[in-house]
Amino acid sequence: MTVVNRGALAAVAAGAAALAVAAVLAVVSRPAGDVGAEQAAALAEASPSVAGTPGAAPSVAVAPGTLPGDAETVPPVRLRIPGIKVVAQVNPVGVNERTGEFEVPPSVDQIGWYRYGPGLAAETGSVVIAGHVDSAEQGKGAFYRLRELAPGDTLTATGADGVERTYRVVAREEYDKTKIPLERYFARDGRPRLTLITCGGPFDAEARRYRDNIVVTAEPV
Numbered sequence: 001m002t003v004v005n006r007g008a009l010a011a012v013a014a015g016a017a018a019l020a021v022a023a024v025l026a027v028v029s030r031p032a033g034d035v036g037a038e039q040a041a042a043l044a045e046a047s048p049s050v051a052g053t054p055g056a057a058p059s060v061a062v063a064p065g066t067l068p069g070d071a072e073t074v075p076p077v078r079l080r081i082p083g084i085k086v087v088a089q090v091n092p093v094g095v096n097e098r099t100g101e102f103e104v105p106p107s108v109d110q111i112g113w114y115r116y117g118p119g120l121a122a123e124t125g126s127v128v129i130a131g132h133v134d135s136a137e138q139g140k141g142a143f144y145r146l147r148e149l150a151p152g153d154t155l156t157a158t159g160a161d162g163v164e165r166t167y168r169v170v171a172r173e174e175y176d177k178t179k180i181p182l183e184r185y186f187a188r189d190g191r192p193r194l195t196l197i198t199c200g201g202p203f204d205a206e207a208r209r210y211r212d213n214i215v216v217t218a219e220p221v
Contacts, residue, residue: 036151036171040217043170044126044190073119078158079111079129084145090129090157108132108141118188120159125188127157130197133210143198147172147214155218157194167194167218174200180213194218 076090093103093112104112111131118125132141153169175181185195194217201212 034171034173036169036217037173039151040171040173040215041184042191043193043217043219044184044187074121074159074161074163075115076113076120076127076129076157077160079155080158081149081153081155083153083155084148086142086145086155088131088142093130104130104132108135108138111142114186117186118192120157120163120165121161122188122192124190124192126185126190126193126195128186128195128197129157133199133214141198143196143214146196146198146216147174147200149216154221155194166221168221169216169218171215171217173215173217174212175215176201176211177213180215185215185217192220194220 075092078088079090080087089105089110090113091105091110092115093105094115096103108131111129114128114130118127120127131143131146132138133144133146134141149169149172151169151171154166155169156164156166158164185197196216196218198214199210199212200214201210203210
């Protein structure tokens, strides 16, 4: 699971796709392979540095963004990805006050928007949406096939304002959770983009978690 710095209202993407470590299926997912890494980096140009927290599991402080309810924030409420047959409800999520972890919806068919980051109407920054890859109790998650997306694939995010916004995938990357550059993916600066995150890579049966994170970056069309 992810750990956060509560004092900074921070969240970490590593493990965000698993509600509980014990609830993840002990299976090995196919390697995603990296495509479009340079394009993803270009979108994040001018992004501010984000402080990291040392530890065995990644624990990186992410600067808080606009809080829900502010007039300029448009939360995503629905995500549709035709290429992998995803139609999912998006819920605003933040930090669990008790555990200090990045929260995701308990139902694996729903996904979570990091509400301390930019919303869909933001002119800069990364709109982060995380989802389950699978669950021992509920089966395949909404982002089970996220690793199959490739540059050029399109997706649609519907905001609370009723507007449908179309994005085109520019990159799909896979990182060991201890090495994922979260300062890029949770940045509030750089060009506007949508960042989708789930777990991937081989499953560590002893640690009861996936080794990697799959990250898909998409830009507005």
